[in-house]
Amino acid sequence: MxxxxxxxxxxxxxxxxxxxxxxxxxxxxxxxxxxxxxxxxxxxxxxxxxxxxxxxxxxxxxxxxxxxxxxxxxxxxxxxxxxxxxPSGSIIAMKACDFCDGEKMEAAPITEQLYHAIEGMKVPARVRVNINGCASACYNAVYDDIGLVYQQESFDVYLGAVPMGAKAQAGTLFAKRVDVTQIEDFLLHLINLYKEHARPNEPYYKFYRRTKSAEYWELVKNSIK
Ligand code: SF4
CATH class of the missing domain: 3.30.70 (Alpha-Beta Plaits)
Structure with missing residues (x-):
């Protein structure tokens, strides 16, 4: 009916x-x-x-x-x-899970900190950063441009997802266990690389796939070691 x-x-x-x-x-x-x-x-x-x-x-x-x-x-x-x-337009837009309707709030403070650091930053094409509060990742963080999956005071970071279309695909693990104390700088690196090296209107996944053998990605990874 x-x-x-x-x-x-x-x-x-x-x-x-x-x-x-x-x-x-x-x-x-x-x-x-x-x-x-x-x-x-x-x-x-x-x-x-x-x-x-x-x-x-x-x-x-x-x-x-x-x-x-x-x-x-x-x-x-x-x-x-x-x-x-x-906000609309070519900016960084944040998404997050609901932290089990407020039952699992461990990653909420860092999510808020990241929101203040990156939401609204101007970029070549809209970038969705999705933060999920545990390894279940039930709000599909790995299907957004930059996916952050929290576990034990750290984040696994996924890049390269194709969010929609016939070729939709999850992102791949780019960095494991980035400490909460380092994640803001880490994220800013990922965004700034995109701002510096992407073509006009190039989606984040295309940019990442086109450039992923470039040395600067390794430098970002090494910045957390
Ligand atoms: S990702 Fe984890 S913390 Fe977030 S809503 Fe799903 S089960 Fe809860």
Missing amino acids: NAFQKNVPDQTFETLNRHGEFTRLAVSPGIINKHYTPAQFQKIAEIAGEKGAIKYSASYSILVSIPTCDATEAVQALQEAGLYVA
């Missing part, structure tokens, strides 16, 4: 854009928290109103499309409701 009731929605992001300038906002309760309150859902519905559209995405956020002229005010109202509106 209802599984295929309405396969084509009345109002999609595409149809809206044909009738004016719309802005898409990626909204979530936070990088770690995945639970919305009823009041936050009401606020999202109120902001989309009759003119906008709402859909869920594969990146742990709800996408809200609204007239561009209302965007600044909408972002402010969403933030006041305690929601996080992810």
Whole structure:
């Protein structure tokens, strides 16, 4: 019942854009928290109103499309409701698991530290850094551009994932057991190499696969020894 009731929605992001300038906002309760309150859902519905559209995405956020002229005010109202509106564009974007709904928070402080260090940095093409709080990696860190899997005060770092498409593929282990005290510098190295050596708009995985025999990757690995 209802599984295929309405396969084509009345109002999609595409149809809206044909009738004016719309802005898409990626909204979530936070990088770690995945639970919305009823009041936050009401606020999202109120902001989309009759003119906008709402859909869920594969990146742990709800996408809200609204007239561009209302965007600044909408972002402010969403933030006041305690929601996080992810920045758009060619930047470093952070993702994380929910740390078992707050039951397994060991890696939460370092996740927050890394967020302040890297989120929003400008790069040649959008890079998703995904942090998972244990070896189960149930939020698929190894399928994002830079995957960090926490275990015992350290991170395993995965690079080279093809996140989507017919050739989608998990990343491979680039460095094992990078200590939490070193991970911020390590991550900045990985990002700065991309900024320095990538071609315009080159996705992170293409850049890594094209250059992985270059000496500078070894230098990054050796920086933690
Ligand atoms: S990756 Fe580990 S810590 Fe994170 S939600 Fe999954 S099981 Fe919990």
